[in-house]
Amino acid sequence: xxxxxxxxxIETAAPVSAVAPVVAMTPKRPPRSxxxxxxxxxxxxxxxxxxxxxxxxxxxxxLVCRRAGSALPPPSKVFKDTKELIFDPFFDHGxxxxxxxxxxxxxxxxxxxxxxxxxxxxxxxGVLVGQSVWAMRGLDPLFQVxxxxxxxxxxxxxxxAFRDGQPSAIFVIFITSxxxxxxxxxxxxxxxxxxxxxxxxxVQLNPLEFFSKIMIPAAAPYIFTGLRIGIGLSWxxxxxxxxxxxxxxxxxxxWDAWNSSHISEIILALFYVGIVGFVLDRLIAGxxxxxxxxxxxx
Amino acid sequence: xxxxxxxxxxxxxxxxxxxxxxxxxxxxLTIEKGEYVSIIxxxxxxxxxxxxxxxxxxxxxxGGVLLENREVNSPGPDxxxxxxxxxxxxWLTVFENVKLGVxxxxxxxxxxxxxxxxxxxxxNLVQMAHARDKxxxxxxxxxxxxxxxxxxxxxxxxxxLLDEPFGALDALTRAHxxxxxxxLHQKLGxxxxxxxxxxxxxxxxxxxxxxxxNGPSARIGEVLEVPLARPRKRLELATNATYLKCRQRVLEFxxxxxxxxxxx
Numbered sequence: 201x202x203x204x205x206x207x208x209x210i211e212t213a214a215p216v217s218a219v220a221p222v223v224a225m226t227p228k229r230p231p232r233s234x235x236x237x238x239x240x241x242x243x244x245x246x247x248x249x250x251x252x253x254x255x256x257x258x259x260x261x262x263l264v265c266r267r268a269g270s271a272l273p274p275p276s277k278v279f280k281d282t283k284e285l286i287f288d289p290f291f292d293h294g295x296x297x298x299x300x301x302x303x304x305x306x307x308x309x310x311x312x313x314x315x316x317x318x319x320x321x322x323x324x325x326g327v328l329v330g331q332s333v334w335a336m337r338g339l340d341p342l343f344q345v346x347x348x349x350x351x352x353x354x355x356x357x358x359x360x361a362f363r364d365g366q367p368s369a370i371f372v373i374f375i376t377s378x379x380x381x382x383x384x385x386x387x388x389x390x391x392x393x394x395x396x397x398x399x400x401x402x403v404q405l406n407p408l409e410f411f412s413k414i415m416i417p418a419a420a421p422y423i424f425t426g427l428r429i430g431i432g433l434s435w436x437x438x439x440x441x442x443x444x445x446x447x448x449x450x451x452x453x454x455w456d457a458w459n460s461s462h463i464s465e466i467i468l469a470l471f472y473v474g475i476v477g478f479v480l481d482r483l484i485a486g487x488x489x490x491x492x493x494x495x496x497x498x
Numbered sequence: 499x500x501x502x503x504x505x506x507x508x509x510x511x512x513x514x515x516x517x518x519x520x521x522x523x524x525x526x527l528t529i530e531k532g533e534y535v536s537i538i539x540x541x542x543x544x545x546x547x548x549x550x551x552x553x554x555x556x557x558x559x560x561g562g563v564l565l566e567n568r569e570v571n572s573p574g575p576d577x578x579x580x581x582x583x584x585x586x587x588x589w590l591t592v593f594e595n596v597k598l599g600v601x602x603x604x605x606x607x608x609x610x611x612x613x614x615x616x617x618x619x620x621x622n623l624v625q626m627a628h629a630r631d632k633x634x635x636x637x638x639x640x641x642x643x644x645x646x647x648x649x650x651x652x653x654x655x656x657x658x659l660l661d662e663p664f665g666a667l668d669a670l671t672r673a674h675x676x677x678x679x680x681x682l683h684q685k686l687g688x689x690x691x692x693x694x695x696x697x698x699x700x701x702x703x704x705x706x707x708x709x710x711x712n713g714p715s716a717r718i719g720e721v722l723e724v725p726l727a728r729p730r731k732r733l734e735l736a737t738n739a740t741y742l743k744c745r746q747r748v749l750e751f752x753x754x755x756x757x758x759x760x761x762x
Contacts, residue, residue, distance in 0.1 A: 435736060
């Protein structure tokens with residue numbers, strides 16, 4: 201009695217399942233390939249324009265500088281002249297005759313030191329100015345004047361004070377990048393919502409806990425804005441400062457290349473300086489994104 | 499009956515430069531342990547200022563607040579506040595938000611594991627244990643307020659202060675949360691002081707309703723007892739004569755005798 205019934209089920213089900221995949225698959229397939237196509241399209245839409253622009257600029261540059269007697273080398277000549285530097289960034293012939301990796305790393309070390317100091321001091325001063333009305337009244341006018349002084353104007357003074365190139369360069373980075381960090385931190389602290397202060401008061405957090413648990417996380421988006429501007433400024437400052445203090449460093453490499461009329465090397469160095477500056481900026485921005493995750497008001 | 503929380507001749511005068519505005523005048527009120535008292539009044543009548551004075555977030559110009567016969571004039575976890583806009587710290591998870599208070603209050607009396615269990619216990623009370631690892635931005639407004647209540651409850655306050663806790667919520671969520679607060683009050687027997695501008699909410703939840711006159715110089719105009727048995731059921735009360743009479747009294751006070759002049 202059961203057998204025929206089961207058979208019936210199978211028989212009736214079979215044609216359905218035979219038809220179903222066709223029905224189900226046909227609408228499914230095109231979207232998937234369309235999806236890939238769309239992804240490829242979107243990537244292309246992002247990647248192709250800058251490539252086209254760069255190619256066009258290179259072409260114009262090549263055409264303009266190709267003529268005899270041109271002051272600047274065309275891209276093809278830049279590549280030919282600097283091939284060794286590009287493909288062997290790690291050589292070290294002593295003194296300042298080193299590969300570009302060593303120059304960049306020397307510059308980055310100075311930036312790392314100067315910038316770290318300015319981040320610590322800048323956040324501390326920013327918290328002070330943001331939290332205390334009297335500190336703000338006393339210090340803010342000073343900051344507003346000092347921050348307009350160009351980085352290099354500090355160099356002679358710091359050379360006089362430190363009597364050495366290395367600490368002077370670090371000081372120039374410090375003094376250049378500290379202002380946006382101070383000012384943005386102070387704004388962030390001043391903008392902590394009263395609600396958070398009330399919560400801290402009810403819970404009776406002590407000043408240290410208030411600082412670490414409320415202030416720093418609440419002001420983090422502002423602090424990272426300051427840090428990001430600061431890293432950009434310190435990279436600007438180090439190149440200029442190194443040109444003057446000499447020694448190993450990408451800034452002095454550029455100056456040295458100019459003195460030896462190696463224009464191609466200058467162009468290559470500028471390219472590296474740009475890339476490193478870009479990476480530093482992204483690094484701080486990315487760090488900020490991770491740290492301030494969730495800080496945005498919900 | 500002994501006074502558990504006593505507001506003793508509180509005046510509050512805000513001075514801005516030479517101009518002085520008297521916000522509150524001669525506020526006297528005693529609240530018993532386990533009582534649910536609402537303060538109702540038009541906006542701008544200084545009811546939030548009064549709550550802030552009780553919480554210790556602002557100080558009274560004259561007079562003072564006595565909790566168990568001791569003067570309190572600075573904020574503390576014994577008068578935990580549920581803020582109108584939840585005030586959860588957005589960089590902490592739900593669990594960490596509640597734990598912030600618990601860690602401070604029970605730093606010496608409870609072990610770490612006990613404190614964490616206590617946080618979960620309080621999240622369970624408000625039915626938010628499932629969202630322990632979510633951040634405030636990931637949960638709804640009603641859920642945030644629940645967490646706010648859990649944070650306050652977890653500090654085991656002597657008086658729980660609610661500052662228009664349901665004001666920012668939609669009507670359905672509000673009703674749901676009101677029922678939760680009623681159930682919690684029933685279960686834990688907390689002393690609760692709530693600021694509100696919603697007449698139905700005040701009548702439904704309170705043992706007594708304190709009606710405030712319009713500012714400046716707002717006073718306590720009238721105190722109404724709500725003699726409704728607990729537990730109260732929202733649906734049954736809709737046709738209850740006592741409920742309707744209480745509601746009528748508050749409405750009369752607010753809209754006849756002390757109309758909100760600024761709006762007119």
